[in-house]
Amino acid sequence: xxxxxxxxxxxxxxxxxxxxxxxxxxxxxxxxxxxxxxxxxxxxxxxxxxxxxxxxxxxxxxxxxxxxxxxxxxxxxxxxxxxxxxxxxxxxxxxxxxxxxxxxxxxxxxxxxxxxxxxxxxxxxxxxxxxxxxxxxxxxxxxxxxxxxxxxxxxxxxxxxxxxxxxxxxxx
Numbered sequence: 001x002x003x004x005x006x007x008x009x010x011x012x013x014x015x016x017x018x019x020x021x022x023x024x025x026x027x028x029x030x031x032x033x034x035x036x037x038x039x040x041x042x043x044x045x046x047x048x049x050x051x052x053x054x055x056x057x058x059x060x061x062x063x064x065x066x067x068x069x070x071x072x073x074x075x076x077x078x079x080x081x082x083x084x085x086x087x088x089x090x091x092x093x094x095x096x097x098x099x100x101x102x103x104x105x106x107x108x109x110x111x112x113x114x115x116x117x118x119x120x121x122x123x124x125x126x127x128x129x130x131x132x133x134x135x136x137x138x139x140x141x142x143x144x145x146x147x148x149x150x151x152x153x154x155x156x157x158x159x160x161x162x163x164x165x166x167x168x169x170x171x172x
Contacts, residue, residue, distance in 0.1 A: 028105035029114070035096075035106050036114035036163070039081050041070060043094035043165040046083035050092055050169045055085040057153060060092070085169070086151040093136075093150060093166040095129065098159040112163045125167055131160040 045062035049055065052065070060083040063071070083094040096111065108128065115126045127138035127148070134155055136148040148166050150158070158164065 028110060031105050032107075032110035032114040033118065035080075036111050036118055038070065039094060039096065039111070039163065040118075040165065041066065042081045043083060043092075043167075046085075046092055046094060047167060047169055050085055055087070055092075055169075057085060057087045059083065060085050082157070084154045084157065086154055089151050090168050090170065091151055091154065091166065092169045093154060093158075093164055095158050095162040095164045098162075108159075108161045108163055112161075115163055126163070126165050129158045129160065129162045129164050131158075136164045136166050 042062060045065035045067075046060045048065040049060060049062045062083060080097060080100045081094055082097055083092060085092045096108065100106070112128050125138070127136045130137045134150070136150060138148070150166070
């Protein structure tokens with residue numbers, strides 16, 4: 001009887017370990033995908049601001065251009081994302097702040113993976129910051145071999161391995 005009890009207990013623990021970890025993994029993926037989507041919205045708001053008004057070189061505050069439905073969300077108030085603009089090259093980039101990437105399930109790696117899933121690897125505007133090479137390595141489909149050289153004035157503030165969205169913006 002004790003052997004049967006121990007067998008059932010071991011089976012229950014094993015089942016919980018397998019399905020419980022799968023549930024946590026799915027939750028972590030959803031949180032990373034939500035963060036990636038909000039980062040994309042933040043970047044889009046920065047593009048809208050820089051096309052509506054002439055942005056100066058430096059940090060862009062796109063709060064006025066963020067859709068009302070998500071403006072009061074928790075990620076906006078924490079300063080999770082930063083957008084920087086360079087007028088000479090017309091480069092706009094958005095990245096995650098360093099402190100936010102230490103949050104349990106939402107890290108630079110999980111957000112970068114979420115971007116690959118959301119775009120199916122079919123974009124060269126989203127990638128990760130390669131601090132050693134001082135370039136954005138896009139999450140592209142194999143064979144594109146494109147990297148972005150970010151203007152020197154914008155490089156120093158990007159945390160190592162941060163997900164980055166980069167575009168050229170045609171200002172007014």
